[in-house]
Structures are given as structure tokens and as C-alpha cells.
Amino acid sequence: MNNFFLFIVTLFCWSPTWYVIKFQLGYVDPLVSVFYRFLIAAIVIFVYLIYKKKNLKFSLNQHLWFLLFGVCLYSLNYVFFYLSNTYLISAFPAVVFSTVVIMNILGEGFYFKKKPSLKTLLGATIGMIGIIIIFNDEIFNFSFANGTHVGLFLALLGTFSASTGNMVHQRNLNNNFSLIPTLAYSMLYGSLVTLLITQIKGTELLFEYSFSYIASLAYLSIIGSIFAFIFYLRLLEKVGAGRAGYVGVVMPVLALLISTIFENLEWQQDLIIGLPILIIGAVLVINQKIKPIK
Template identity: 25%
Template sequence: MSVSAGETTLLRWRIVIPFLLTGMIWGSTWWVITDQIDGAAPSWSVAVRFAIATPAMFLLARVMGRSLAIGRNGHILAIAIGIAQFCANFNFVYRAELHLTSGIVAVMFTMLIVSNAAFGWWLLGQRITRGFVVGTVVALSGIALLLIHEAGLNPLGGSIPLGILWAVFGILAASIANVVQANETGRALPMVSLLAWAMLYGTIADFALAWFTAGPPQLPDRQSFWLGIGWLALAGSVVTFPLHYTLVREIGAGRAAYNGIVTVIVAMLLSTLFEDYRWTTQTVIGAVLALIGLVIALRARQTPPPALKQAA
């Protein structure tokens, strides 16, 4: 069947707009988080973010005509996703940015595909190709160069090893959530509805964790904090998730994952502009190796890891 010029153009923009928009928004969120943890407990910043995002996601599900009835197994799945993705993952990320510049954390999170592949191999029997391993080694070499440079400067005055540890925990938490989403129950449910319930359960866990670790909420009253909360909750959570999954359906999970390259470029640019990140020959080589390794790993991956199908 032939496709008219109008349909071809429509398909092109249906791909280009979600691809660039999700990459740019997610790239900006890493830097916005730095203001969220300035004078506020990280756990409370996360809790308030998803307290705003959750009703917006429920509203979006209703506007899209999706049923909110997901059944008993759906709620069990949503609890697991909510605790892993919207509580553990984000709490680890916010804490990592207390010690590492936002662009470095963003680069580290490109390695989410590695942990997803490992969990996919272990739990789902998905094959890992030789090319994927080669790309991973190249990317990890580049990330190592960036982290060595970060440790030498220590621009935030924190603990570089602790920041790396928090980031790794965040990657693992996200991977667990994404592998869980790939089960039969998750595939049978409307994505927006599942996300809405998962955010609700995650928000409950966020508030409990925040109260336990930081006591009653004490949040800044500066305008930038609340504008940042709005951007992270609405643009960084509610807008991008549905766009990303639409993109996955249009061009496939593997190609959709390439918006991670846009994310890293935007994150590193903002880190350079606003966090005084200093580029050297070592960091340029490291960034290039990380991106080249990511491309090699994605191109070599014949069966995309679960997270590339289900979350970002």
C-alpha cells in the first residue's frame, strides 16, 4: 500500500517532535534538580514533585479515555513500580546530585541499558550480543574518564564515591521497576493508567520516607524552587512519559532509546552553563566515548531491554 505525502509528513513529525521534546525535557530535569536540593531535604523535594504529578497523571488518563480500573494484579504491579521507580530511584538520584554535577549523573544514567539488559537476561532469558558488550565497555571507559575528572575537581565539595554509589542504586532501582513493567500484567494495562496508580503509591512511599528521614516538611519559599517543582512534575513526568511510549509504538523501543543521546547533550550543556563544568581534553574524550559506546550498544542490541520498552 502506498503512503501519501501528507501521511508521510505526519508520520515524520509524529516521530521528530516526541523524540526531540522528550530528550530536551529530560535533559533539563537533571539541572533543575540541583535547585530542588538547595535548602530542602531531597526526600521532601521528591515527595512534593510527585504529589503534583500524580493527580495530573490521573487527569491525563481520564482525558485520554483510559479506564482507571486495573484490577488486583494491576495494583500489585503498580505498588512495585511506584516504590522502585517513583520512590527509590528518584530519592537516589536527588542524593547523587548532592555530590556529583548534574551532567555527570545524566551520563551515568545512560548505563541504565546495561542493568536492564542484565536483568532481562537473568529474569526473562533475553540474549546479550557481543556488540552490546563492546559498546558497554566503550561507554564505561568514557564514564570512568568523566568521573576521574570529577573526583579531581570535586566541584560540589561532596563525596564523589558516595555520589557514584547513590547513582548506581538509582540505576538499579529504575531497572527493577522497568523489568517488572515488562511482565504480562503490565503489557495488558493502559500505560497511562498504570503510571497514574504507580505514581500514587510511589508518592505515599515518598511522604513516608521523607517524614522518617527528614521530619516535618521545611520547603524553601523562593520562586525558583516552586517553578522547578512544576517543571519536574508536569513537563518532566506527566508530559514526557506518554510522549515516549507513543514514540516507542511508532518506531520501536530500540530506536526510541536514542533520545537518551539528546538528553545527555542537553544535560551536559546546562551543566557547563550553570554549574561551571570545566571541559578538558580528558572530559571531551570521555563524553565522546560514552556517546559512541551508547550508540554501539543500542545498535547491537537485537532484543531491547525491558526498560527501553516501558520507561524512561
């Protein structure tokens, strides 16, 4: 599959998830919904692997890396973003997630000793200016009484966790880990860690039998988890974590359009000015030659 196809399919699998998550909020605790989402995804992948008679035996060291990958990308990442959606309109966490492209390239420098170029640093700075413009009211009028700040902070934590997961996957790629079994075990471990968090919090394991909850859970588990991550991680394998993160740059635009249609989002001046600046910064980061990491 060519890179453009992988990019487009990933984009259209993921972009609606920011809005679909809203149907998971309410009766069932968000953390419990994250647990259900990735447990279902893991079971589906394991069934496929067993049907195909694929190898499911791995060393303890490999399982530890599966665990770390799962905790970063399929537990903490989504726990933070589900919680941020309780404070922010669905498109805004997607805007914050666009900074993953910057975190990915900086992460490649930190973990794989790849120094960011001047163009990368310039793009990162411009991108941060875009975020500051979009959230200037929340940043410069900080108040713990305003839940928007909590949502913004949680979205940033979720983005950092996702970027760290990308770095772990890059490391696993360098050690010839097979993608689909990695996804199965990592999603399973991620879901179990989330379950552990819910039990530490004393959260009740409820389930909502409404059509909206079940349908949104099915979409998030199958399309938003299995297919989206297979395509995204294949893209990461081919172009590197930095360029693959460009999905996160374009995604907010589609997420904002979805919020405009379904949540009556009004495009205020801060958003109209800040979003293009954020995209310009990220494009500067992407529009450069990135040597493969060995």
C-alpha cells in the first residue's frame, strides 16, 4: 500500500472518533469505556491470529515491551483524552493532539539521538504559537474553577503518552517485532492496565445497553482502534514517526468540521487565526528530509 493511501485511510478512520467518544460519556465511566474498547479490539485481533495460526509465543522481554507500548498508546493516552472530552468540545482535544507531530520528531532526537533541524525547531515554535492563540483565554486567564484548563492539560498528557508510544513502536520495529501480534498483546495489556486504574479508583464496571453507546463502542473498537492503528503504524514503519504524525495535523480540520456540523461549533477569531498557524508550524516540521532510524 502506498503512503498516500495509508495516510488517507488512517485520517478518515480516526477523525470521527473525537466526536464519537461523546457517545461513550455519561452512564459508564470514561475509563471503563477505554477498557471495553481495547479489550474488544484485542479479542478480535487474537481471534484473527488464531484463525490464521500465527505465532503467539514471545519472550518475556518482548512482552515487557508489549506492555510498555500498550500502557502508553492504548491506556494512558486514551484515558487522558476521554477525560479531556468531558471538559472540551470534541474538536479541541484533536487540535491539541496535532502537536504530536512536533513531539514525535523531538522524541526521535531524544530517544534515537537524531538532532532536530533548525526548520524543525522553527516549526515547533510556530505550532506552539498556534496553540497559545487558540487557547489564549484559558492560558492567560487560568482558573481552576474553569474545567477547560483541566481538559487542555489532560489532552496534552494524552498527546505526550501517544508520542511516547510511537517511540516505543519505533524501537520495536528496529528489533523486528511483528505488527499484528504486537497490537493484540499491547491492546490487551493496555486494557488490563486501564481496568486496574478503575479498580484503584473504586469505579464500578457498568455497561450501557443503548444503541448509541454500543454502536459508538463498536466503531471505536473496530474502526478507530484495529484498522486505524494498523494503517497508522504501517505508515510509521514506512516514513518514520515524525512524518506519520502529520495525520495529527490534518485530523483537527476534519474534527472541527464534524463539530461544526453536529455540535454547532462557532468558529471564533482565536480559532480562525490559531489553527492555520498551528498547521503551518507542523507542515514546516514535516516538509523536510528525514533519514530512516537504524
